Amino acid sequence: MWLTTFSNQNCELSRDDSGDLLLTFLDGDRYGVKKQLAKRMEQRKNAGLNRVSWWGGIGVQIEVKNQYQL
Incomplete structure (x- = not known):
């Protein structure tokens, strides 16, 4: 799962408004794994x-975008 999620990914690393690191995956999430991971990180932030x-x-947040979607 680690390899599938983090190897050879087109992504950006930035800081969000709260100062957390924001890891943005740019090629979408066909199977929903990254969105589930993002949801889990948000739950941990809220807790x-x-x-x-x-x-x-600082914390780490994950966002998923599809740069090819119109």
């Missing part, structure tokens, strides 16, 4: 569990 102390307390 206060999505923070990395050695990164200064």
Whole structure:
């Protein structure tokens, strides 16, 4: 699953408005795995569990876009 989710992916890394890292997958999510992962990360953020102390307390969020969709 790790290889499927993170290897050879077209993505962007940025910071969102809350200061969290935002990993945006640009090629969609045919099987829904990335969307489920994004949902889980959002749940962890809401519970206060999505923070990395050695990164200064910032979290990681995931977004899925399909750059080829019109």
